[in-house]
Amino acid sequence: MTNNITKFQLFFIFIQTQVGVGLLSLPHEVQKSAKTDGWLSTLIAGVAVQLMLVIYWQLLKRFPTLIYTEITQKILGVFLGRxxxxxxxxxxxxxxxxxxxxxxxxxxxxxxxxxPGWIISLMILTACVYLAISDLKVIARFYVLASSLILLLAITSIFGWFTPKEFHYLLPIGSSGYKNIVLGSKNSLLAMLGFEGLLFLFPYLIDNKKGVLKTISLANIFITLIYTYFVFITLISFSVDQLALMREPVLNLLRGISYKMVDRVDLIFLSIWIVPMATSTISYLYFASKSAGAKKEHYPKVVLFNGLIIFLITLIPHEDAIVTIFNKYVSYLSYVVVFFIPTLLLILSILLKKNEMSEST
Known part of the structure; x- marks a missing residue:
């Protein structure tokens, strides 16, 4: 099958899907609840993701050749599943x-x-649709190649350490309270979305019954550490009051740095970060098209149609109030699709003794 991928490629698909635009504003979002304990919130979010990955793994072992939308129909029946x-x-x-x-x-x-925003949107989505139409193996190879940019991002972030650091901003650790730290992890969880892609990628894995949980766990650890690192470095660079006024603290951290041969490090960082931001959109476009259940010969048209829908969504006014409301309701839907439904499916599959070999009801 041309869509077969390896566990090595799955590792990088996870990274490219999860690490995206959310990283740049994450310190600002997390500090709203967790204040100086935002880095703890990110670690807790990583633990929550790991728990869900174990649930996914248990569910997928029962249905190794079915994707998410096929599993729902297998367990719940055609009508409720659809x-x-x-x-x-x-x-x-x-x-x-x-x-x-x-x-x-x-x-x-x-x-x-x-x-104009619509021109930027058209350019971005044209590239995203072009790649999403490709075979999964082609997408995976691009993601592996694009992941090499993470090394450049890590090197670029080092410039942030040359600005004054105040480690006392983090003290006392835990002062925000357990409740606020947990609330802050909610924002980190939203930034880490993308791991649910496993529910669509698992059937295409070569030797998919061996070592997959280890692979996705390592990817989750890597992503959690990346997010925690950037939250940590911004927390020791800016006070809570300053972070509250910054939309993208990671870029603000690098904005004022300049050298004789290097100027505007923030723009260098952002120019590199364009690729991870684009790969997240590509992944969601791919998952949406797969969840539509289109046959292989109709798949390119479905991707084009979904790309058009996303383009129309980007035409809504970009005022902060509108985007905040949109983000709020999308987050609620994500909790249902990413956390609740897979957990419910696993419980029902155990109680009803459903697996891939059982008869549909």
Whole structure:
């Protein structure tokens, strides 16, 4: 099969899907609840993701050749399964649209302030649709190649350590309270979304019954450490009051740094970060198209149609109040699709003794 991928490629698909536009504003979002304990919130979010990955793994072992939207029909029946699949499809379309909106806002604010948003959107989504139409193996190879940019990002972030650091901003550890730290982890969880892609990728893995949980666990650890690192470095660079006023603290951290041969490190960082931001949109476009259940010969048309829907979503006004409301309701839907439904499916599959070999009801 041309769509077969290896566990090595799965590792990088996870990274490229999860690490995206959310990283740049994560310290600002987390500090709203967790204050100086935002880095603890990110670690807790990583633990929560790991728990869900174990649930996914247990569910997928019972249905090794079925994707998410096929498992729902296998366990719940055709009618109820298709009803839930509608929510799954809407979730990926809306999350993809939200990711594209945030992507465009950052590009306009930091790089192309005079360029109309619809032009930026058209350029981005044209590239995303072109790659999403390709075979999964082609997408995976691109993600492996694109992941090499993470090394450049890590090197670029080192410049942030040359600005004054105040470690006492973190003290006393835990002062925000357990409740606020947990609330802060909610924002970190939203930034880490993308791991649910395993529910669509698992059937395409070569030797998919061996070592998959270890692979996705290592990917989750890597992503959690990346997010925690950037939250930590911004927390020791800015006070809570300053972070409250910054939309993208990671870029603000690098903005004032300049050397004789290197100027505007923040723009260098953002130029590299364009690729991870785009790969997140590509992944959600792919997941949305797969969840639509189109046959192989109709798949390119479905991707084009979904790309058009996401483009139309990006045309909504980008005022902060509107984007905040949109983000709020998309988050609620994501909780249902990413956390609740898979957990419910696993419980029902155990209680009803359902697996891939059992007869559909």
């Amino acid at each position: 009803f839930l699949n509608l929510f799954i499809y809407l979730n990926f379309i809306l999350v993809g649209g939200l990711a594209a909106i945030l992507f465009i806002k950052i590009i306009k604010l930091w790089l192309l302030p005079l360029t």
